[in-house]
Amino acid sequence: MLRVENLTSGYGRILALKGVSLHAQSGEIVTLIGANGSGKSTLLATLAGVIRPTQGRVMINGKDVTALSAEQHVRAGIALVPEGRQLFAPMTVEENLQLGAYTQPGKQAAETMEYVLEMFPILGERSHQVAGTLSGGEQQMLAIGRALMSKPQLLLLDEPSMGLAPRIAREIFRSLSNLQSENTAVLLVEQNAHLALQTASRGYVLETGRIVIEGDCESLRNNRDVQRAYLGREYSEVWE
């Protein structure tokens, strides 16, 4: 589904990503873990077409989308849920969702809306409420719902658990597994490695713009480097 080959990207002369390759299959949740500044958000922004890579290729279902603009990325089936949600705060829940469907014909948008409201029933209850007045968890659900309105084949999620109570975060992560039945691939960037490794099937570990470890989540959980750096185990005993 998604294939990224040797992606190099960054801001001006500063390269935040150095030769990153990864892939995700339809219906698969893949997580990217890494510390602050490791390049996770840059990777998502590059995949969403917000930043143009200096090198490498991004393929969606065999189609090269590397050179496309951000809005063409949406049409190609990629939707980004940005860090910090970035909702249109003065607009209602319904309007936010409708904006997410700007690439979809009206009839289809209505169907998708039904699906999103089924996934997050609370959004239906609050459909006429102004987005800025929602709780943190509800705002995150709305941000995900808005992205899903474009019927993406690939959903990019940047730190969905940020600032949320653990119980709410778990609830949101659980709803992500519903996407598997829709064959949507999910690329999940998350600082809460515990939660991410429970939700995803595979993962990549980014360090200073490079992938240093990859594997299924079980092997990542068993990897001592991952345990030390991201799961808080053996913290006092790093590298003799």
Place this chain on the structure above:
Amino acid sequence: MAILDPQVETVARESIEQIQLERLQATLNRVYRHVRYYRQALDQAGVMPEDIGALADLQRLPLTGRDDLLNHQPYDLFAVPLRDVVRLHPAAGAGGPVVVGYTQNDIGIWTRMAARALVSAGVGRDDVIHLSLDYATNAAALGTQSGAEVLGASIIPCSGLALDRQVELMRHYRVTVLVATPTQALQLGKIIDAVGPGAFSLKTALIVGEVWSGELREQIQSLLSADAFASYGLSEMAIPGMATECCEHNGLHISEDNVLAEIIDPATGENLPMGERGELVLTTLTREAAPMIRYRTGDLTALRAESCACGRTTLRMEPAHARADDVVILNGTRLAPSQIEEVFDRLIPGAPFQIVIRARDGQDELEIVAGVDTSRFEDKIRSLQTLGKQLEAEVYEHLGLRAFVRLAEAAYLHGVPRLQDCRAAASGKEG
């Protein structure tokens, strides 16, 4: 026939190559960070890990040889702290043993690879597996054991048992699968053939050995009355089952999600096109403790890319017929004639010698004929005997090999090849 992991064994080439590229890059990033030797080697070659943007760029990386391993014993090539290593397995060979370390994840992946190899040889949960391999000298023994347990097959560890006893167990426990080296398989086969194959339930022989030929297969199959499958592994890399035959018996399928194979010209180090025969070079893709970049195996083979009738899409390698150097493998230990020369030079400098290898009781036997001056034969017999014993002791001390040394007049060895392998005339090894 069954395929254990179709999601990697039967996928399109571009999918497997994508996984290989991802894992190669992650491995390079790790070794560059954690292994001083590789960092220096890459710096010297002027290549950074991020310069490897495609599998074809692999050729830009420096090759690693056995000497490089020897120079960094025991732990300098590990990419994790020793405390993360849960198993150490010394692999004997030319120049001394090299130690291979495994993390818990390495063992998990290795087990899966061994299980895949068994499945490709048609082994399943109803099978009773007889394991003749030696646990200390052959890393494939432990791998096969854990792989078989994953499949739910029953395994009988028999390493070190006398051959008669082993054959008795095979008959009594209705063993269906034998896992053995070519030498062991031949020796067991001779006894089984003499007893009469009708008394046995054996159907499959998984032959774990570096050298293999059509004639050897015929011989093993007819003696054991079983279908023989070749399996290739390398103790230095501890990847038993990295390539195993399928039911088509047409090349060994490489476990491509775990190892990257290339063929180079052993003389120039240049990569050879697909299908041409040369030296096999391997890069590990999933090893955590002891990753290896472009390791020269010394084994001569060729790779083939056509898809196989069994459904697997992985690359196949021909059975390794010969070595790029003159190394022989004795009971799983590699021996180069130059090592004997080094040892002999201490006592009888410059003396000619001949190495003779025979099979006896499932073990490889090493005899060395040393050529000495005629004048020595005028001495007392006792002094000759002492010299012989001294040489045997030196060989044991320095190479860890039990040898029988015979002395002959130097002139007798004139023009005789330094190495004579009599284990199976058909084994395809030249001297």
